[in-house]
Amino acid sequence: MAAPPDDDVLWARELHYAYDGSPALQGVTLGVREREIVTVTGPRGSGKTTLLGCLSGRLAPKSGEIWFNSLPVHTLGRQSRERLRRDRFGWIGSEPQLVPELTAWENAALPLLLNGARQRTARSSATEWLERLDIADCARKRPAALVQSQRQRVAIARALASRPAVLFADEPTAPLHRTDRLHALRTLVSAARSHGITMLLATHDPAAGATDEVVGTSVADRRISLVDGRHARPTGAPDTKGSATCSLFV
Amino acid sequence: MLLRRLLLVGASGGVGFLLLSALGYALEHPEATGDARIRLLWCLVPLAATVHLAAAVARTETGARAMSGLDAAGIGPARLPALAAVSATLSSLLGSALGLLVFLLLRGDVHGVPYSGVASELLGGQRPMPTAAALTLLCVTPLSAACVSALTVRTAPTRRGVPAPARTEPTGPEAASPRAVPDTAAQPVRQTRAAGAVRSAYPGTAGAPEHGPGPAPSEPAGARRQSVTAPAGLPWGTALVATGVALVAFTHSGPSSALRGDELLPLPGTLDGSPPGVLLGWLLTACGLVLAGPGLTYLCGRLIGLGRPGVLRLLAGRTLQEEARRIGPPVGAMCAVASGGLAALELYGDLPAGEPRVFGPLTALGAGLVLCCVAASLLTATGECRTARTAATDTLRHIGAPRSLLRRAAAVRGVSLVALLVPVIWAVGTLAALPLRSTVG
Known part of the structure; x- marks a missing residue:
């Protein structure tokens, strides 16, 4: 078992995963450095979500290794992976995935509360993030009373409020309109930059010409393209770091 | 199925x-x-x-x-x-x-x-x-x-109104129209944490002082009402129960009722002298309990989440409030049956051995049937709730909520509901039986 490179916060080797026999990932290898923002691109069905799921410990890969710092994620049991996800990882899906009976601030504070934070602390932290995302006035409303873009911002606040080490964003802008997409992506990226959060961002196919792809290439440090569960081109090796264009053009 | x-x-x-x-x-x-x-x-x-x-x-x-x-x-x-x-x-x-x-x-x-x-x-x-x-x-x-x-x-x-909230498409006008100031919101994160300072530093956001650059608080119609408000049945239910109990007491203590010990029984078996007022009163009480069921369940959820709840009480209480409309009616029916059974026990449980037999096989069959039906309705409603909550449970699991937490939340819900309902059942059952009992004594 090869030890991961020292400067990689997240490192995966030869990941294989299959949904009931139909292969989704076929030998993906990648390494992500600390504070790096990596976009994972590819068409639908190329394995982006599965890759993020495996890396974040939601899915257990059929074979392959995943290391988070010096922790072998692929050997962890279900409960340990749960704890790791709760303590160190954040997740933003393409759907807001909010708990319908909780208000916006309670949803945003949920990871903190689950980690055992006191209610007052969790509340102030969640409210702070809601303010930064310009939805502080929705803090006491339930998800059903919000529009989709507001809900997605609550989901972003939830992912950021627990100060994760690594943030997994799986097409976080998919349900949004173009202006909302731009806004949400910029918020995410600038939050990750300012708080030193490592981020993996799955986005659509570049051929689709979507707005987030335009943003994604310009804000990300590196891009990984997947096709049919494999690398479209070998960019996974840590020594081939990309163009490092970190400009946020704001 | x-x-x-x-x-x-x-x-x-x-x-x-x-x-x-x-x-x-x-x-x-x-x-x-x-x-x-x-x-x-x-x-x-x-x-x-x-x-x-x-x-x-x-x-x-x-x-x-x-x-x-x-x-x-x-x-x-x-x-x-x-x-x-x-x-x-x-x-x-x-x-x-x-x-x-x-x-x-x-x-x-x-x-x-x-x-x-x-x-x-x-x-x-x-x-x-x-x-x-x-x-x-x-x-x-x-x-x-x-x-x-x-x-x-x-x-x-239309009546229950339970759209999956995550799927509800934005219907406000802002959902379709591009926002006026989309670019400024990325800056605040880098610059400062205080929203007030952000707004003063960025005139674009300051232009929308109340709501920020995001959508104005237009809501999908009716979405808010259905999930936040309490079910309205509790006052009506309480009133009906009170009326029913009063009717039983009034009818029975009145001079027209001439019940003897062996004719007390308004159950199939020996039955001539069951005054219609008593039956009507019991019926009203039962209806009142069924009506009050959702309100009681909601109240229970509210009580669980009182004060500054931790995550366990928060989840348990809110879920119960959310489920009140679904499991409330069966819970109310269960209450009605239980208090009816209690009243029957109070009345006929300690009759002397010489009295005519009151619980025949047909009565037992009927009572068992009612009990089974109500219990099955309650279980069905619980299953329905679980199905409806699949998405929320998945979300919680995705965030990393341990399974034991969800189980404990369910246990807290069940126990507190029982703890709230047992006194209600006891009170209603005793009250409904009280006038008749005093006559027997």
């Missing part, structure tokens, strides 16, 4: 059997028309419970998950009531047929099988059975179950 249908079959079979028993009693005692009529009327209680169960089953079977598949196959919401009605009719018809079979068997009309005619005396086995009357009685359950199921399914989407 099979279990639910089988329960429905069993319940309608039991009701059919009870109805036929009433018919048998009437055949056996042609002179006691009033008594027979009352027996028939008492069959309405199990019938109501069965119909309630049928409605719960119909609601569950046409839940959101089943709906999407059927919708794709071409059976839209307009045709669903017909589907529910047919399903309920088939189950109930099968049950009624079984009930008829058992009735004929016990009565002694089917020869050559064991237990043939063991209860022929009780079921009026000496006289021939009028076919038309029996068939009419047997059709009552399927017809009422079909009607109520169809109505439940037809009114369900």
Whole structure:
């Protein structure tokens, strides 16, 4: 078992995963450095979500290794992976995935509360993030009373409020309109930059010409393209770091 | 699903059997028309419970998950009531047929099988059975179950109003129109944490002081009302219960009631002197409890989440509030049955041995049937809630909520609901029995 490179916060080797026999990932290898923002691109069905799921410990890969710092994620049991996800990882899906009976601030504070934070602390932290995302006035409303873009911002606040080490964003802008997409992506990226959060961002196919792809290439440090569960081109090796264009053009 | 249908079959079979028993009693005692009529009327209680169960089953079977598949196959919401009605009719018809079979068997009309005619005396086995009357009685359950199921399914989407919140498309005007200042919001994160400072530093955001650059607080119509407000039934239910108890007390203490010890019993068996006021009062009390069920459940959820709850109490309380509309009516029915049982025990539990027997086999069958139906409705509603909450549970699991937390939250919900309802049941049961009891004493 090869030890991961020292400067990689997240490192995966030869990941294989299959949904009931139909292969989704076929030998993906990648390494992500600390504070790096990596976009994972590819068409639908190329394995982006599965890759993020495996890396974040939601899915257990059929074979392959995943290391988070010096922790072998692929050997962890279900409960340990749960704890790791709760303590160190954040997740933003393409759907807001909010708990319908909780208000916006309670949803945003949920990871903190689950980690055992006191209610007052969790509340102030969640409210702070809601303010930064310009939805502080929705803090006491339930998800059903919000529009989709507001809900997605609550989901972003939830992912950021627990100060994760690594943030997994799986097409976080998919349900949004173009202006909302731009806004949400910029918020995410600038939050990750300012708080030193490592981020993996799955986005659509570049051929689709979507707005987030335009943003994604310009804000990300590196891009990984997947096709049919494999690398479209070998960019996974840590020594081939990309163009490092970190400009946020704001 | 099979279990639910089988329960429905069993319940309608039991009701059919009870109805036929009433018919048998009437055949056996042609002179006691009033008594027979009352027996028939008492069959309405199990019938109501069965119909309630049928409605719960119909609601569950046409839940959101089943709906999407059927919708794709071409059976839209307009045709669903017909589907529910047919399903309920088939189950109930099968049950009624079984009930008829058992009735004929016990009565002694089917020869050559064991237990043939063991209860022929009780079921009026000496006289021939009028076919038309029996068939009419047997059709009552399927017809009422079909009607109520169809109505439940037809009114369900608007009355219960449970769209999956994550799927609700934005309907506000802002959802379609581009926002005025989309670019400035990325800056605040880098610059400062205080929103006030952000707004003063960025005139673009300061231009929208109340709502920020995001959408104005226009909400999907009705979305807020349905999830936040408490169910309205609690005051009405309380009023009905109070009226019912008062009516029982008033009717019974009045001079017109001349009950003797052996005529006290308004149950099938010995029954001449049950004043209609008492029955009406009990009926009102039961209705009041059913009406108050959602409100009580909501109140319980509210009480769990009082103060500054931790994550366990928060989740348990809010979930109970959310589920109040679904599990409330069965919970209320359960309360009504339990307090009815308590009242019956208080009244007849300690009668001296010389009194006429009050709990005959038919009474036991009816009571058991009602109890089973109500319990099954409650379980069905609980299952429906669990199905409806799948998305929320998945979300919690994704965030990393441990399984034990969810289990503990469910336990807290159950225990606190029981803790709230037991005093209510005890109070209502005792109050309903109190006037009658004082007369006996």
